[in-house]
Each structure stands twice: as structure tokens, then as C-alpha cells.
Amino acid sequence: MASPVYSSPEWYLKAQDKDVSSDIGRLTIYHLGFKQAAGGTLLFAPLEFSSAPRAVLDVGTADGLWMREVQSTIPAPPEGDHTFIGTDINTSFFPSTSMKNITYVKQDIKDPTPEVWNHAFDLVNLRMILIAAGSGVAQRAVVNEHIKLVKPGGWIQIGDCDRVCPTSEAENPRYHDMFACIRAVCQSSGLDPLEAPKMKSWLEEAGLEQVQERTAMRAVGKRNADEELGKLGIGADLMIAKGFAAGAKGLSPSFKPLPDERLDSLVQELETELTETGAYFPMRFIWARKPF
Numbered sequence: 001m002a003s004p005v006y007s008s009p010e011w012y013l014k015a016q017d018k019d020v021s022s023d024i025g026r027l028t029i030y031h032l033g034f035k036q037a038a039g040g041t042l043l044f045a046p047l048e049f050s051s052a053p054r055a056v057l058d059v060g061t062a063d064g065l066w067m068r069e070v071q072s073t074i075p076a077p078p079e080g081d082h083t084f085i086g087t088d089i090n091t092s093f094f095p096s097t098s099m100k101n102i103t104y105v106k107q108d109i110k111d112p113t114p115e116v117w118n119h120a121f122d123l124v125n126l127r128m129i130l131i132a133a134g135s136g137v138a139q140r141a142v143v144n145e146h147i148k149l150v151k152p153g154g155w156i157q158i159g160d161c162d163r164v165c166p167t168s169e170a171e172n173p174r175y176h177d178m179f180a181c182i183r184a185v186c187q188s189s190g191l192d193p194l195e196a197p198k199m200k201s202w203l204e205e206a207g208l209e210q211v212q213e214r215t216a217m218r219a220v221g222k223r224n225a226d227e228e229l230g231k232l233g234i235g236a237d238l239m240i241a242k243g244f245a246a247g248a249k250g251l252s253p254s255f256k257p258l259p260d261e262r263l264d265s266l267v268q269e270l271e272t273e274l275t276e277t278g279a280y281f282p283m284r285f286i287w288a289r290k291p292f
């Protein structure tokens with residue numbers, strides 16, 4: 001059997017004992033890009049931190065960068081402490097040095113959560129993790145399971161990408177091809193890559209209130225006004241393109257998105273496209289409150 005495609009859910013399932021430092025580097029660059037695209041916002045849900053200690057759960061936390069940054073920017077409560085729990089299937093991502101009030105727990109999103117977590121969190125954050133659940137039905141079930149963990153009056157916040165190039169094919173032919181490879185590899189393993197636009201309605205239909213959505217375009221290469229971050233973004237996207245182009249090449253003809261010669265030239269031509277034209281990687285952030 002072919003080895004799993006880098007950064008795909010199957011790869012993460014098998015990354016338990018692997019050196020994941022290069023993936024942490026890539027995820028850090030993505031994190032900085034999403035933050036820049038959202039004008040510096042990591043917390044979309046308007047949870048108030050200054051009046052009481054809050055409990056936050058970050059699902060698929062990797063090395064906990066989102067939690068650590070949020071913790072360092074929120075006001076302290078009058079008494080007690082805000083607490084953070086980060087879950088991930090791969091303990092190799094967890095930082096070796098601990099930070100006060102941040103706990104890391106090994107947990108597969110597809111498994112039942114500990115009963116003590118029911119109605120226990122003021123905020124549950126799920127960023128770039130739902131595809132790991134599999135089909136659209138399974139992703140929605142995971143969202144519903146995590147809504148159960150939110151306290152009445154608390155918030156859920158989802159970040160997911162559209163996996164479709166937002167600019168025209170004339171402008172970004174090879175970025176279109178990269179997303180075609182990502183979609184094909186996902187679909188060939190029963191993962192639905194096009195669920196993000198539906199997630200707002202999932203929260204509405206679950207009975208949540210104040211449901212909101214915001215799009216944030218991570219600027220890559222020439223599109224980024226911050227030249228350094230733009231350049232780092234090229235490297236991060238080329239890691240993805242390399243893995244998924246190789247994965248797409250091994251697919252059966254019914255799933256293969258492009259002829260082999262286009263797959264073979266993808267990484268090199270994408271590097272030129274991102275350097276000379278740049279591109280946008282589309283993220284959606286969706287958040288909603290659980291009624292009292």
C-alpha cells in the first residue's frame with residue numbers, strides 16, 4: 001500500500017512516533033498567515049475574559065500555538081485563572097516545556113469525549129481539524145459532539161478552508177491544480193473536502209444563536225504585503241503541493257485529477273506562480289453561542 005500523503009488525515013494518524021518538527025514549522029506559518037488575514041484576530045467569538053475565569057478547549061491543537069497566543073493576549077480574571085486544554089491524536093506535537101494552566105490530552109476527535117467535559121467549556125475551538133473526521137456526515141457529527149461540551153452561554157468557533165482556489169484559473173492555474181490534487185486525494189479516501197461552506201448552517205440547525213461567519217484570505221508569495229511571510233507561505237504551500245501531487249499520481253484513473261506530466265511539473269511551476277503572481281488560500285471562520 002502507498003504511504004499516506006503528507007499532512008493528510010491518514011498521515012497524522014500514523015505520525016504518532018515521527019519527527020513532526022517540519023510540520024510544526026508549516027503549521028506555524030499557516031497560523032501567522034491566518035492571523036494576518038483576519039487582521040490579528042484569533043478569537044472571533046466575543047467571549048469576555050476579564051470578568052471570570054474561562055475554560056477553553058482547542059481540538060487538534062498540534063503544538064498548542066493558538067492556545068499559547070490566546071493565553072498571552074487575554075486579560076486575567078479578577079480571581080482564579082483561565083484554563084486551556086488542547087487535544088490531539090499525536091502526542092509528538094505537544095511541547096516539551098509546560099506552560100501554566102495549559103494541559104495537553106491525547107484524544108481522537110472520532111472518539112467519545114470524557115463525560116466530565118460535557119457543558120464544561122466557555123469556548124471550544126476547532127481549526128483545520130474537521131476533515132480528519134472523514135465524510136461530511138461524520139464531520140457534522142463531530143461538530144454536534146463538541147457542541148455538547150460547550151457551557152450554556154458559551155461559544156464554539158470553527159476554522160476551515162474551502163479547498164477551492166478563490167482566484168480565476170487564468171490568474172492562478174497551478175494553485176487551482178494544487179487544490180484539485182488535495183480534493184482528489186481526500187475524496188479517494190472517503191474524506192469530504194468541500195464541507196466548510198455548509199458549517200454555518202450546521203450551527204444554525206443545531207439551535208445555536210448569534211451564528212456568524214467571516215472569510216479570511218491567507219496571502220501567499222507576491223500577494224503578501226509582508227515579503228518575509230509571503231516567502232515563508234510559498235515554502236509551506238509547496239510542502240503541501242509536493243505531498244498531494246505525489247499522492248494524486250498514485251490514484252486510480254477515476255480519481256486522478258490531472259495528467260501525470262502536469263502532476264510532475266506542479267511543484268516547480270507553482271513556486272514560479274507564487275513568486276511572480278502570488279495567491280490566496282481561503283479560510284472560513286464560523287462561530288456561534290449555545291443558548292442559556
Ligand SMILES: C[S@@+](CC[C@H](N)C(=O)[O-])C[C@H]1O[C@@H](n2cnc3c(N)ncnc32)[C@H](O)[C@@H]1O
Nearest residue numbers: 012060061062088089090107108109127128132
Ligand atoms: C492541520 S493540523 C491543525 C493544527 C491546529 N489546529 C492549527 O490550526 O494550527 C491538524 C492537527 O490535527 C491533529 N489530528 C489529525 N487527526 C486527528 C484526529 N483524528 N483526532 C485528533 N487530532 C487529530 C493532527 O495531529 C494535527 O495536529
